[in-house]
Amino acid sequence: MDRKLRPAPVTDTAELIGNNANMINRRKFLRYGLNSATGVIAVTLGVLGFASVIMPPSGSSSGDLSVKYWAKGREDEAWYGADHLQPMKKSDFVEQAKSSSVGMSGAQGVWNGLPVNVTYVPHSKNSGKPLANNIPRFQLTEGKDATGKIIGHFEDLSDADPSLFPSEDLVMVFSRCTHLCCIPGWQLVANDYTEDSWTPGGGDVKGSKMFCICHSSRFNPTVLEMNTNRNRSNGQTFNYAGIARSGGPAPVGLPIIPIAVNADVIEGLTTYVDWLTYCD
Numbered sequence: 001m002d003r004k005l006r007p008a009p010v011t012d013t014a015e016l017i018g019n020n021a022n023m024i025n026r027r028k029f030l031r032y033g034l035n036s037a038t039g040v041i042a043v044t045l046g047v048l049g050f051a052s053v054i055m056p057p058s059g060s061s062s063g064d065l066s067v068k069y070w071a072k073g074r075e076d077e078a079w080y081g082a083d084h085l086q087p088m089k090k091s092d093f094v095e096q097a098k099s100s101s102v103g104m105s106g107a108q109g110v111w112n113g114l115p116v117n118v119t120y121v122p123h124s125k126n127s128g129k130p131l132a133n134n135i136p137r138f139q140l141t142e143g144k145d146a147t148g149k150i151i152g153h154f155e156d157l158s159d160a161d162p163s164l165f166p167s168e169d170l171v172m173v174f175s176r177c178t179h180l181c182c183i184p185g186w187q188l189v190a191n192d193y194t195e196d197s198w199t200p201g202g203g204d205v206k207g208s209k210m211f212c213i214c215h216s217s218r219f220n221p222t223v224l225e226m227n228t229n230r231n232r233s234n235g236q237t238f239n240y241a242g243i244a245r246s247g248g249p250a251p252v253g254l255p256i257i258p259i260a261v262n263a264d265v266i267e268g269l270t271t272y273v274d275w276l277t278y279c280d
């Protein structure tokens, strides 16, 4: 892969979040939650039973921004299965990562009726170490459109809004595949791409990818880039901060949804809901 990757800096979380934690556009939040819930019902399914996703019991109408675990049908298999529809907690991810040989963990979730995926990457612990296999951290890169043309660098966006850089070593993305809108998961199926390993450089070799079972697209939650997609309703293209597509038919990566952690609970920020429109 001929991308110029740069290691990401270690950044103070409180500084990153700033006042953005309070930025809520309730009208958009409600609109996109409902629209996307409908889209989920219509789409071919991913690994978890998202056909039955409806607004969470304490969804946007109550202003609840917490992300909930989603393990429907896999309550006995996923590590978070017993917590289906309970709020995600950072401490759960940190604890789960202890059983990973590379220190990562991830879970499927639902936020405002949207399928999302959260991955814990031990970036703050590893970013000062030599770049080597199985020492994962975030890497920042330029992104390309579907034709291969470079459109910009992740830092072009994160310099303007630091909340885009994953806070608390957690990256949350909208979990709708940019190929045909299935729902990729993180280590919910077993194959080379989802094994417990990590390689630097943003390539497609093995390890710790989000994998879409529909047509085998792969996304690397540790590689952050600028990306571009098209609003399905109005046809307009938009650039966004995302995780990189590493392989398969998906043309581009998945949008990041900035988060905050409040009293250990992971909450999504509604700053960039316009990025979640490509499957509507």
Ligand code: FES
Residues within 6 Å of the ligand: 177, 178, 179, 180, 181, 182, 183, 212, 213, 214, 215, 216, 217, 248, 249, 250
């Ligand atoms: S919908 Fe994900 S690879 Fe086709």
